[in-house]
Amino acid sequence: MKRIAIYPGSFDPVTNGHIDIIRRAAGIFDLLVVGVLNNSVKKATFTVRERVQMLNTTVALPNVEIKSFSGLLVDFVQENKAIAIIKGLRAVSDFEYECQMALINKKMLPACDTFFMPTAQEYSFLSSGIVKEMARYGGSLKGLVPECLERVIAEKCAISRSEVQKPSLP
Ligand code: PNS
Numbered sequence: 001m002k003r004i005a006i007y008p009g010s011f012d013p014v015t016n017g018h019i020d021i022i023r024r025a026a027g028i029f030d031l032l033v034v035g036v037l038n039n040s041v042k043k044a045t046f047t048v049r050e051r052v053q054m055l056n057t058t059v060a061l062p063n064v065e066i067k068s069f070s071g072l073l074v075d076f077v078q079e080n081k082a083i084a085i086i087k088g089l090r091a092v093s094d095f096e097y098e099c100q101m102a103l104i105n106k107k108m109l110p111a112c113d114t115f116f117m118p119t120a121q122e123y124s125f126l127s128s129g130i131v132k133e134m135a136r137y138g139g140s141l142k143g144l145v146p147e148c149l150e151r152v153i154a155e156k157c158a159i160s161r162s163e164v165q166k167p168s169l170p
Contacts, residue, residue: 005084005115006077008035008069011051012044013153015131015145017123019058021088024117026061033080034059038070045132046156054153058146074109085114090124132157 007025011018011034026032034055038048046054048068055066069076077085085105087098095116102114119126131144135157141150 002030004031004082005029006082007086017126020120025086032064034066036068038068088119089116
């Protein structure tokens with residue numbers, strides 16, 4: 001039986017911290033499905049298509065698939081016949097919320113367990129939000145996101161910065 005795990009997230013955008021978790025989890029499971037949340041409530045900077053594309057551009061592992069999903073994570077887990085959910089933990093502060101999610105997901109789908117992986121120490125400060133903040137103010141993204149995505153992320157965030165700065169009154 002193939003052991004399949006889901007690594008869900010917004011990936012808005014993908015960071016080197018996410019890539020590190022993908023590599024490590026792919027080394028443990030037969031197949032890792034990265035689930036990109038297509039969330040109509042939470043406004044994302046990048047479209048779901050762009051987020052999937054950024055991951056596909058960066059991750060070239062034979063046992064990793066990138067897919068988008070909407071709705072409940074446990075439904076996506078079942079559709080993919082997965083047995084596990086992978087979550088990266090940066091700090092103790094992540095734990096409370098993630099533990100709550102793990103418990104509700106376990107209640108809805110008892111056959112599936114959540115596995116927490118501590119992020120690599122060098123990425124413990126890193127989040128998609130930090131990346132966007134850096135890019136918005138013209139900071140370097142070197143070492144924060146995959147090198148091949150630095151430009152596209154910087155440009156997209158710079159566009160939204162100029163939109164924010166547009167004067168609203170005549
Ligand atoms: O990268 P993020 O934004 O922290 O990822 C959050 C994600 C996608 C893991 C979480 O929002 C999620 O699982 N959403 C799907 C809806 C769901 O199943 N929620 C949990 C039960 S209320």
